[in-house]
Amino acid sequence: MKKSALIIDDSAYARKVIGMALNKAGYEDIVFAETGEEAIDAAIRLNPDFITLDNVLPDMLGLDILKVIKEEELKADVLIISAIGQQSAVEDGLKLGAFKYIVKPFTLDDVMAALTELATKKVQLSIQS
Secondary structure, three states: OOEEEEEEOOOHHHHHHHHHHHHHOOEEEEEEEOOHHHHHHHHHHHOOOEEEEOOEOOOOEHHHHHHHHHHOOOOOEEEEEEOOOOHHHHHHHHHOOOOEEEEOOOOHHHHHHHHHHHHHHHHHHHHHO
16 A cells, blocks of 8 residues: 655755655655645645644744644544644644654654654554554
8 A cells, every 4th residue: 555645844955854754664655845825735735644834834834734633533533733832832733643753953763763653653553453
């Protein structure tokens, strides 16, 4: 089964690096969004397995997009990657359901480590249930 992902970021560089990491991790269907409106439309239409989310987009905050993702009960695991690194923003993102929050600048290895961490958590959960 193909793994799908949605990369939400207004930075072309960030989209490229995240896309490379997701390709390495086996994601085949990768869609990109640069604005909150595009992101919400794509997330609802595609219901991807995985979403990376910038917290500052031209038209809205990533945390508001995360609220919609959770309200729509989408299955995606969400990784926030943002230049906003204040503790309150990180805590809010995690409370809203993101599994991890990475502060920019970031590297391909940071994203790969987060994907590995997520995979490990999923294996542990499946063993427990």
